[in-house]
Amino acid sequence: MEMHQLRYVVAVSRAGNFSRAAEQCHVSQPSLSQQILKLEEELGERLFDRMKREAKLTPHGEAFLPRAVKILEEVDAASVKPAMRMICCVAD
Amino acid sequence: MEMHQLRYVVAVSRAGNFSRAAEQCHVSQPSLSQQILKLEEELGERLFDRMKREAKLTPHGEAFLPRAVKILEEVDAASVKPAMRMICCVAD
DNA sequence: AGTGTTTACGGCGACCGTAAATATG
DNA sequence: CATATTTACGGTCGCCGTAAACACT
Numbered sequence: 001m002e003m004h005q006l007r008y009v010v011a012v013s014r015a016g017n018f019s020r021a022a023e024q025c026h027v028s029q030p031s032l033s034q035q036i037l038k039l040e041e042e043l044g045e046r047l048f049d050r051m052k053r054e055a056k057l058t059p060h061g062e063a064f065l066p067r068a069v070k071i072l073e074e075v076d077a078a079s080v081k082p083a084m085r086m087i088c089c090v091a092d
Numbered sequence: 093m094e095m096h097q098l099r100y101v102v103a104v105s106r107a108g109n110f111s112r113a114a115e116q117c118h119v120s121q122p123s124l125s126q127q128i129l130k131l132e133e134e135l136g137e138r139l140f141d142r143m144k145r146e147a148k149l150t151p152h153g154e155a156f157l158p159r160a161v162k163i164l165e166e167v168d169a170a171s172v173k174p175a176m177r178m179i180c181c182v183a184d
Numbered sequence: 185a186g187t188g189t190t191t192a193c194g195g196c197g198a199c200c201g202t203a204a205a206t207a208t209g
Numbered sequence: 210c211a212t213a214t215t216t217a218c219g220g221t222c223g224c225c226g227t228a229a230a231c232a233c234t
Contacts, residue, residue: 001167003094004199019213031200033214043171050214052208067170071163075093078159079135096224111188123225125189142189144233 003075005039006068008032009047013065016054095167097131098160100124101139105157108146 004025011021011032018036022029040047047061057065096117103113103124110128114121132139139153149157 001095001171017213027199028201029213030202030215030217034216035199037215053212055213064170067166071166071170074159074163074166078156078163079093109188119224120226121188122190122227126191127224129190145187147188 001039001042002035003072005035006072008035009039009061009065009068010072012036012048012055013057013061016056018050018055093131093134094127095164097127098164100127101131101153101157101160102164104128104140104147105149105153110142110147 008021008025008027011025012018015021015024018033019029022032025032036047043060043064045060046058047064048055049058100113100117100119103117104110107113107116110125111121114124117124128139135152135156137152138150139156140147141150
């Protein structure tokens, strides 16, 4: 499980399909698709149901999504220097 | 920031130096060193003070470590299938 | 000499993009 | 034909390991 895979999962859940998610991640749609498939294979569970016009989270996907979001938030928080965090807090 | 970099940071903090951490991560010591350096560069802060016989966390490293640990714990938790989680709970 | 980290340098795998195939309306 | 995902196929970038250099004792 890698960071970019988590970002792709979150993007698809927000965008509603793989194509728009790929645009928003500045990556080609097949690359994003591959990474989602790879993660699903690693987990042994589908995360998305590929419908005709939209990709919807499976029950497993629904359980996985908040975990992915939380991890990414914590990664973002850890990526900021303490001095910069102070500035961000002021900005809020 | 990538998963393996977080694992390397935690390993060094536990092992006390880069060499033993590399062994425990089943990776060469230069590779681990490169990844730590790369992460430090990305963060803009040193995470470790390289002493004569040991590597010690800097203040920034002290602040970063628990974040890294938490992220890795959550990744591990997210990597387990629901059915497997039930088994693990029974095992506890 | 011995321990520990960094630098240098290729090799190889993995992600990525393009293109083609598959699926559905 | 249009939209959406998967499969196929190279190219390229990055991680890794080996070897050498550097630092300190």
